[in-house]
Amino acid sequence: MFEREILLIGEKIKDLxxxxxxxxxxxxxxxxxxxxxxxxxxxxxxxxxxxTIDITNLNxxxxxxxxxxxxxxxxxxxxxxLDINPNCMVDILDVFYGEENKNLLFQQKVDYIIDCCDSLKxxxxxxxxxxxxxxxxxxxxxxxxxxxxxxxxIDKLKNTSYDPLARKLRSxxxxxxxxxxxKVLFSxxxxxxxNGKIGTISYVPSMAGLLLTSYVINEILGENIRK
Numbered sequence: 001m002f003e004r005e006i007l008l009i010g011e012k013i014k015d016l017x018x019x020x021x022x023x024x025x026x027x028x029x030x031x032x033x034x035x036x037x038x039x040x041x042x043x044x045x046x047x048x049x050x051x052t053i054d055i056t057n058l059n060x061x062x063x064x065x066x067x068x069x070x071x072x073x074x075x076x077x078x079x080x081x082l083d084i085n086p087n088c089m090v091d092i093l094d095v096f097y098g099e100e101n102k103n104l105l106f107q108q109k110v111d112y113i114i115d116c117c118d119s120l121k122x123x124x125x126x127x128x129x130x131x132x133x134x135x136x137x138x139x140x141x142x143x144x145x146x147x148x149x150x151x152x153x154i155d156k157l158k159n160t161s162y163d164p165l166a167r168k169l170r171s172x173x174x175x176x177x178x179x180x181x182x183k184v185l186f187s188x189x190x191x192x193x194x195n196g197k198i199g200t201i202s203y204v205p206s207m208a209g210l211l212l213t214s215y216v217i218n219e220i221l222g223e224n225i226r227k
Contacts, residue, residue: 002041006076012221015040019220020044023115024097024126026073028053028060028200029140030116035062044089045081046195048105049073050096050119060202081204097122102129112220114212115139118218120165124172127182138215140208141166141186144198151189160186183214203204 002168006013013060021042024032026049034047050072057064065075073094081090092109095101097117102125105113113130115123115137118150123139130137142165160166166186173179185208191198218224 003011005041007146009221015220017043020046021112021114021216022046022048022110023107024048024105024115024122025117026063026077026111027057027116028205029119029143029209029212030114031062031073031077032206033114033116034067034077034081035084036076036210036213037216038084038088040213041085042051043089044091046093046105046110047074047077047081047098047203048093048095048206050094060200060205097126099125101122102126105116105129106133106135110135112216114216116209116212120168120172122158123165123169127169131179131182137220138185138212140212141169141184143187143205143208144200145191145194146187146204147192147201148187149204150186152185152208152211153188153212154183154185156180157182157184160184161204162186162188163188164191183215185215206219218226 002013019042021037022032026047027160028187030141037045038220053064053069053071053073062075068076074094078090078092082087093104113135127137127139141163157166157169163186179202
């Protein structure tokens, strides 16, 4: 099923099939991460989310359909991944990740973590734990109230701007340079005003998810340009 990909990367497909990637958060961004990882041939996916599919998810989440509103995101994604690639090993963790279960993500060997969760506290915990365990991680900052995905950028947390979530994380990690060096995806776009609420549009979180997958896949393949 990966004939077209093998034309591009050859025997390196085995590098992807031998990797375990954990995705924390299965919303608008994380859903597209999972989808593209599955279609890229990653051999083992661990997907983490506690939420159910809601009607408000229909405008931006790839798993959200009228037919599965009310179902667990983890269950729906496991079905979808296996429908794409039956050879993929899929483990689900139907939990809200926090201090009380911070070790839960690390019961198995994990090669890479892609953090797409919305919770500031959860982000801080997973970044710290990944650093302690020397597991590569990339974290997504805010994608709400944005209209221009061409302004997304991947850089170190300490180099972010225009992102309230990143600003709060920088404050939490102040004086911890190793954590401020965490790779993150963020937007250089100033937030569109929505009267204090968070608005979304279909193509912004999806593009963020695909950029995250691109970064991780190319990192595994040794194709990322080092700065």
